[in-house]
Amino acid sequence: MATLKHSKQRDAILNFLMSRKDHPTADVVYSHLREEYPNISLGTVYRNLTLLSELGQIKRLHIGDGVDHFDADTSQHYHFLCSECGAVIDLKMETIDHINQLAGVGFDGQIAGNITYFYGLCPKCSAKSGQQEGA
Amino acid sequence: MATLKHSKQRDAILNFLMSRKDHPTADVVYSHLREEYPNISLGTVYRNLTLLSELGQIKRLHIGDGVDHFDADTSQHYHFLCSECGAVIDLKMETIDHINQLAGVGFDGQIAGNITYFYGLCPKCSAKSGQQEGA
DNA sequence: TTCCTTGCAAATCGTTTGCATAATG
DNA sequence: CATTATGCAAACGATTTGCAAGGAA
Numbered sequence: 001m002a003t004l005k006h007s008k009q010r011d012a013i014l015n016f017l018m019s020r021k022d023h024p025t026a027d028v029v030y031s032h033l034r035e036e037y038p039n040i041s042l043g044t045v046y047r048n049l050t051l052l053s054e055l056g057q058i059k060r061l062h063i064g065d066g067v068d069h070f071d072a073d074t075s076q077h078y079h080f081l082c083s084e085c086g087a088v089i090d091l092k093m094e095t096i097d098h099i100n101q102l103a104g105v106g107f108d109g110q111i112a113g114n115i116t117y118f119y120g121l122c123p124k125c126s127a128k129s130g131q132q133e134g135a
Numbered sequence: 136m137a138t139l140k141h142s143k144q145r146d147a148i149l150n151f152l153m154s155r156k157d158h159p160t161a162d163v164v165y166s167h168l169r170e171e172y173p174n175i176s177l178g179t180v181y182r183n184l185t186l187l188s189e190l191g192q193i194k195r196l197h198i199g200d201g202v203d204h205f206d207a208d209t210s211q212h213y214h215f216l217c218s219e220c221g222a223v224i225d226l227k228m229e230t231i232d233h234i235n236q237l238a239g240v241g242f243d244g245q246i247a248g249n250i251t252y253f254y255g256l257c258p259k260c261s262a263k264s265g266q267q268e269g270a
Numbered sequence: 271t272t273c274c275t276t277g278c279a280a281a282t283c284g285t286t287t288g289c290a291t292a293a294t295g
Numbered sequence: 296c297a298t299t300a301t302g303c304a305a306a307c308g309a310t311t312t313g314c315a316a317g318g319a320a
Contacts, residue, residue, distance in 0.1 A: 177302095
């Protein structure tokens with residue numbers, strides 16, 4: 001594998017991701033980095049996001065909205081998706097890996113893990129709809 | 136809402152999906168239907184798959200491999216994805232909706248449900264790798 | 271100087287859509 | 296006959312990639 005060389009762009013991308021608790025898409029990363037690096041290209045952003053996730057420094061999330069999201073928090077945790085506004089929020093909850101055992105009952109293959117997302121209304125949207133009696 | 140009119144293509148698409156226990160992509164559906172309807176177009180396949188899933192007659196699955204899969208089994212059940220061959224397999228397991236409660240602890244929004252996929256080695260790939268000592 | 275990384279643009283891939291024609295009720 | 300559905304091709308949005316030039320070791 002090719003030796004890695006340092007790059008300001010890659011640092012900036014990782015730093016930006018680490019500074020956010022939401023889970024930006026490549027396009028959001030790109031827009032923000034353009035302020036600091038007016039010439040940075042989307043291709044570079046994608047290349048580095050892919051590289052960083054291959055290195056295990058960030059996670060690439062496929063949440064089913066058609067766009068990939070990226071997360072600099074690589075520790076085991078779960079995500080909540082707001083059905084109303086699309087927000088992706090970290091959940092602080094205990095592990096649910098016991099469901100792997102449940103899934104393995106009567107299954108001849110090997111269960112290595114699970115990918116789980118929760119959905120519903122985020123705190124903000126939840127407050128709004130309660131207030132307006134669901135409009 | 137427009138009144139639904141009957142169409143041989145739509146029937147064929149639904150029948151094809153119901154005849155399979157794997158979870159075909161639009162392209163797989165298209166390829167197979169071309170045998171019976173040589174002129175059917177990919178657009179028609181997509182239009183009907185989208186329509187059928189809006190009607191609740193099939194489910195559209197986003198499993199993170201970049202391609203949508205379709206499932207004619209609309210009952211609540213879980214899926215297993217083989218990391219080796221990409222197979223999507225139904226799991227016969229008890230519900231795990233109790234994890235919604237776990238997710239709700241300390242969260243101010245409303246958890247409506249979860250989307251969960253299991254991954255690992257399917258029965259076939261599991262047998263192969265055991266046999267070949269992991270090659 | 272070597273070779274990794276970038277910027278730019280073109281290329282891919284999966285999916286959607288506009289339009290004229292065919293099929294359904 | 297009024298409309299929905301189809302086939303075809305063009306349009307799309309997200310992501311990837313080829314290539315020549317720039318930057319790091």
